[in-house]
Amino acid sequence: LLPAALRLGGRRRGSAAALGPPGSGSGSGSGARSCSAGGGGVLRHLLLKLRATGPLTVAEYMREALTNPGQGYYTRRGGVGGDFVTAPEVSQLPGEVVGLWCLSEWMAAGRPAAMQLVELGPGTGALTDDILRVFKQLASLLSKCDVSIHLVEVSPKLSETQAQMLTGGKVQSNSEDEAAYMKGISKTGIPIYWYRGIQDVPQGYSFYVAHEFLDALPIHKFQRTEKGWREVLVDIDPEAPDQLRFVLSPSSTPATENFIQPEETRDHVEVCPEAGVLIQRLASRIEKDGGAALIADYGHDGTKTDTFRGFRNHKLHDVLKAPGTADLTADVDFSYLRKMAQGKIATLGPIKQREFLKNMGVDLRMQVLLQNSRDSATREQLLHSYDMLMNPKKMGDRFHFFALLPHHRLTPPHKEHNLQSKSPLPPVAGFGELLLK
Ligand code: SAH
Numbered sequence: 001l002l003p004a005a006l007r008l009g010g011r012r013r014g015s016a017a018a019l020g021p022p023g024s025g026s027g028s029g030s031g032a033r034s035c036s037a038g039g040g041g042v043l044r045h046l047l048l049k050l051r052a053t054g055p056l057t058v059a060e061y062m063r064e065a066l067t068n069p070g071q072g073y074y075t076r077r078g079g080v081g082g083d084f085v086t087a088p089e090v091s092q093l094p095g096e097v098v099g100l101w102c103l104s105e106w107m108a109a110g111r112p113a114a115m116q117l118v119e120l121g122p123g124t125g126a127l128t129d130d131i132l133r134v135f136k137q138l139a140s141l142l143s144k145c146d147v148s149i150h151l152v153e154v155s156p157k158l159s160e161t162q163a164q165m166l167t168g169g170k171v172q173s174n175s176e177d178e179a180a181y182m183k184g185i186s187k188t189g190i191p192i193y194w195y196r197g198i199q200d201v202p203q204g205y206s207f208y209v210a211h212e213f214l215d216a217l218p219i220h221k222f223q224r225t226e227k228g229w230r231e232v233l234v235d236i237d238p239e240a241p242d243q244l245r246f247v248l249s250p251s252s253t254p255a256t257e258n259f260i261q262p263e264e265t266r267d268h269v270e271v272c273p274e275a276g277v278l279i280q281r282l283a284s285r286i287e288k289d290g291g292a293a294l295i296a297d298y299g300h301d302g303t304k305t306d307t308f309r310g311f312r313n314h315k316l317h318d319v320l321k322a323p324g325t326a327d328l329t330a331d332v333d334f335s336y337l338r339k340m341a342q343g344k345i346a347t348l349g350p351i352k353q354r355e356f357l358k359n360m361g362v363d364l365r366m367q368v369l370l371q372n373s374r375d376s377a378t379r380e381q382l383l384h385s386y387d388m389l390m391n392p393k394k395m396g397d398r399f400h401f402f403a404l405l406p407h408h409r410l411t412p413p414h415k416e417h418n419l420q421s422k423s424p425l426p427p428v429a430g431f432g433e434l435l436l437k
Helices: 041-053 058-067 093-108 126-137 156-167 254-259 273-289 334-340 353-359 362-372 376-390 392-396 415-420
Strands: 114-120 146-152 171-173 182-185 191-195 206-211 220-225 228-237 240-248 268-271 291-300 309-312 315-317 327-329 346-352 399-405
Touching (some): 041 228, 093 353, 114 126, 126 146, 146 156, 273 291, 273 334, 273 399, 334 346, 334 399, 353 362, 362 376, 376 392
Parallel strands (some): 114 206, 146 191
Antiparallel strands (some): 182 191, 220 268, 228 240, 291 399, 309 315, 309 327
16 A cells, blocks of 8 residues: 555646547558648658658658657657646656555565666656655665666757756766766755666666656558558658658568568557567566566557557647657557567566556555645646546556566575465565555
8 A cells, every 4th residue: 555654746737638549540551641741850851861762661750750869759849748748747646656666576576785766768757756756755665775766868858857857957967988978866865867778777676667658669560461461651642742641562571571470360560679679678687687677558468450649739640740740659569568578587467557556555545645635726636637547438448557577576486485485475566466565
């Protein structure tokens, strides 16, 4: 259960307007859809590239639209609001729960002397801010542990927003030859480092948290045809030279050869190889150094087909229109992540957010928060964000939690262990009961 000592965070957050990708929408792999482009830097850059080298994969298109160093959507996005709102931006509960989850796993591991909290794609920094508040409230537990925070963020603008939220802006830029490009000290006195990629984060006992991160990584799209699998590509519309459209590759591509499973039954498939590489890296690290990864995202277990969506001003936005000005996302395929873990580590989930949060004791926590709130506006905001998180039609059934853990966390390494140890392995919180012992 969530300790009653945790108090409502001081930060005021915006109210939720949109929730992320809806379950269904217009198909995009037919090769026939065309739309008008709104201009802007990414589009100009892409048109030049398309004229010079021909059609791009959807993954290349998505990468340019989101993280092009000058004009990408995330590269330019600075703070809260605008096109989408995520759960940590409207509620303190996700961060508190993730903080408690890490503490409970740290205790189950026998309280290692050092712990790194690594957040991938921290957005405004709200989740880590809430986790740090939990660590501060439970400081007596952590008094002998050397805690550090490691943020993986490509967007210079967002790293500034994170620095402001977590350190009050007191950060120092590092020279090019250092792994971290920026460092600072959190308002609660914990060192924080920023990196461009997971490969730069130091090895060691770590919790890796990815909240609405994997859905922003570039996907490849494939369509089954009478002649076999074809990749969906992005090209210039021949009838409107400043507009983009989807086409199908005339023959199979290296990606169709490598990414489609022989037993695939769907007609349309999305694959995110960057997520696969990330999982392999996390699996190697967790296998070697211990710790865990907690992945929270919109997703499915290998059943959905066309989930590639754009969001702008809280509304669905044509993915091919004005790239760089809208958020692009695709649901996470958890079955693919499980496959990519390659048995190196154990996986748990995906479990629906509604169930994960209930298992973590959010209902009791909500009661405490409501009792402690002084005005009706705060109470209303609490109830509104609770509904966003738990309502099955909103995030409750569509947002999932998925964990990577060392095998020995779930299965004792030796048979003798079972005979010798006095207590069985504690359940993994969220996927089972939360016990803070
Ligand atoms: N986790 C936050 C924000 C999600 S938005 C939340 O739930 O509120 C996605 C975040 O990932 C942004 O911070 C974006 O800048 C970052 N990002 C996107 N692609 C990235 C990449 N390839 N490498 C590192 N960070 C990336």
